[in-house]
Each structure stands twice: as C-alpha cells, then as structure tokens.
Amino acid sequence: MTPYIELKNVNYFYEKTEALKDVSLTVNEGDFLAIIGPNGSGKSTLMKLILGLLKPMQGEVYLFGKPVSEFKDRACIGYVSQKSNSFNSGFPATVFEVVRSGLAKKTGLFHRYPKDAEQQVKAALISVGMQAYINRPISALSGGQQQRVFIARALISKPKILLLDEPTVGIDQQNMQSFYRMLTHLNTHHDITILLITHDVDAVSKSISHVACLNRTIHFHGYQQELEQLPDQQLEEWYGHPVRRVMHKGGDRS
Numbered sequence: 294m295t296p297y298i299e300l301k302n303v304n305y306f307y308e309k310t311e312a313l314k315d316v317s318l319t320v321n322e323g324d325f326l327a328i329i330g331p332n333g334s335g336k337s338t339l340m341k342l343i344l345g346l347l348k349p350m351q352g353e354v355y356l357f358g359k360p361v362s363e364f365k366d367r368a369c370i371g372y373v374s375q376k377s378n379s380f381n382s383g384f385p386a387t388v389f390e391v392v393r394s395g396l397a398k399k400t401g402l403f404h405r406y407p408k409d410a411e412q413q414v415k416a417a418l419i420s421v422g423m424q425a426y427i428n429r430p431i432s433a434l435s436g437g438q439q440q441r442v443f444i445a446r447a448l449i450s451k452p453k454i455l456l457l458d459e460p461t462v463g464i465d466q467q468n469m470q471s472f473y474r475m476l477t478h479l480n481t482h483h484d485i486t487i488l489l490i491t492h493d494v495d496a497v498s499k500s501i502s503h504v505a506c507l508n509r510t511i512h513f514h515g516y517q518q519e520l521e522q523l524p525d526q527q528l529e530e531w532y533g534h535p536v537r538r539v540m541h542k543g544g545d546r547s
C-alpha cells in the first residue's frame with residue numbers, strides 16, 4: 294500500500310544549523326503517529342517539509358506517492374497548528390462560520406458554499422464533540438475548545454490525514470486527556486490517519502498507535518508499546534536531558 298507520507302534520507306540546513314539529518318519516515322493509512330522531540334529537535338522543520346513550505350537539501354518527501362512539489366490535492370490534508378487557537382480569536386466569527394470556512398479548500402474562496410454546508414458543519418462538530426457550541430462566538434471558547442473547532446474546520450474538507458503541530462499547547466492536563474481521546478476516536482471510528490508533533494513525552498499516551506523520537510534524526514520509530522519497553526536512559530540519551538514519562542498500561546484504542 295502506498296504510504297500517505299514518506300520521507301527518504303532527508304537533510305535540511307538553516308545556514309550553519311543542521312536541523313534534520315538523514316531522516317526517513319513513513320506514515321501509513323490508519324496510523325496515529327506521534328513525533329516526539331525536545332525543543333529545537335527539528336519538529337517544525339519536518340512539518341514544513343511535509344507541507345511543502347521548505348525543500349530538502351537532500352532526500353525526497355512524498356505525499357500519497359507523489360513528490361510533494363507535484364501534489365495538488367490539498368483537501369486530502371488537514372493541518373492544525375499550535376497557533377490556531379490564537380488565530381483570529383478576537384474576530385467576531387461564530388463556531389459555525391469558522392468551521393464552514395474550511396469548505397473553501399474545496400469550493401475556492403469566492404465560490405458559494407454547497408447547499409448542505411450546514412449539515413457538513415454539524416457533522417464535523419459532532420465528530421469533535423462541539424455541536425452544542427455551533428452558534429457561540431469563537432472568542433468565547435477555551436483554548437482546548439477552540440482547538441477542537443479548528444480540527445472540525447480541518448475535517449470538513451474530508452481529509453485522509455490530519456497533521457497536528459503541538460495542538461495541546463496551553464491546554465491543561467485534564468482537557469488534554471479528553472482532547473487525545475477525541476483524536477483516538479477520529480482515528481479509530483472515522484478512519485482519519487493522524488500525524489501529531491509534540492515536544493511533550495507525556496503525549497505518548499494510550500491514544501496513539503505509533504511513535505517516532507526525533508532529535509535531528511529519527512532515533513526510534515515503532516509501536517508505542519515498544520517505546521514503553523525501552524529504559525529511561527535510552528530516551529534521555531536521545532533527548533539530551535532527563536525525561537519524565539507518563540505511560541498508560543493497556544489502551545482504549547478499540
């Protein structure tokens with residue numbers, strides 16, 4: 294099966310800084326992959342390469358089997374950044390309007406929304422558990438609720454994969470757990486493949502299926518349970534500083 298995302302031996306430099314070295318990684322249909330790494334380990338650079346915003350100095354990036362520079366079907370990819378929750382948050386838009394704006398990816402900015410736009414907005418909001426907030430101003434929601442709305446906006450174009458760049462920044466521990474449960478639900482019940490980038494090892498919870506440890510290069514890529522078996526010293530070596538792991542035995546990925 295063609296991987297959704299594939300990086301082959303990718304190198305990236307910013308002037309003298311070697312941000313990524315010989316990075317190879319695949320994301321397959323159905324994966325919920327978390328890429329974890331400390332500050333400055335190259336996570337954002339990796340995301341920019343996948344989004345086609347940066348070009349590798351060496352190596353290749355493929356989306357759905359095509360070189361990223363030739364990939365045009367943007368609706369296949371939903372992207373939510375850590376800054377989404379501050380984006381336009383003072384703007385007097387309702388949750389409905391924010392989610393509906395995600396349809397522009399398919400209709401184009403200056404086209405009319407489809408007749409069933411309202412149904413599509415409601416369905417997207419139901420999938421992230423935010424249907425009760427449809428008429429609220431976006432600015433009146435908490436950071437975690439806003440992130441769910443931005444995920445609904447990404448989902449409305451019916452992407453095959455969701456790319457999430459540190460989506461839980463600023464969200465408290467309790468809401469973070471329910472946020473991850475919501476992502477697991479999207480992955481297991483709505484067939485959404487997820488690539489999540491985080492600097493927080495705690496994010497490696499029972500929610501995800503796979504994990505990759507990045508610190509300029511990929512030190513580990515495998516099942517989340519395999520990472521659990523590794524000694525803390527190994528993780529600390531990759532991270533370059535002590536780590537605190539909150540691992541959950543068993544799982545609710547059913």
Ligand SMILES: Nc1ncnc2c1ncn2[C@@H]1O[C@H](COP(=O)(O)OP(=O)(O)OP(=O)(O)O)[C@@H](O)[C@H]1O
Binds near residue numbers: 307330331332337
């Ligand atoms: N525009 C830039 N110019 C020069 N160096 C950069 C630039 N952007 C990033 N870097 C450097 O490249 C390395 C990787 O940065 P990157 O932002 O990808 O890391 P990150 O893992 O996303 O970090 P964080 O978790 O702090 O957001 C760092 O050493 C950083 O200082």
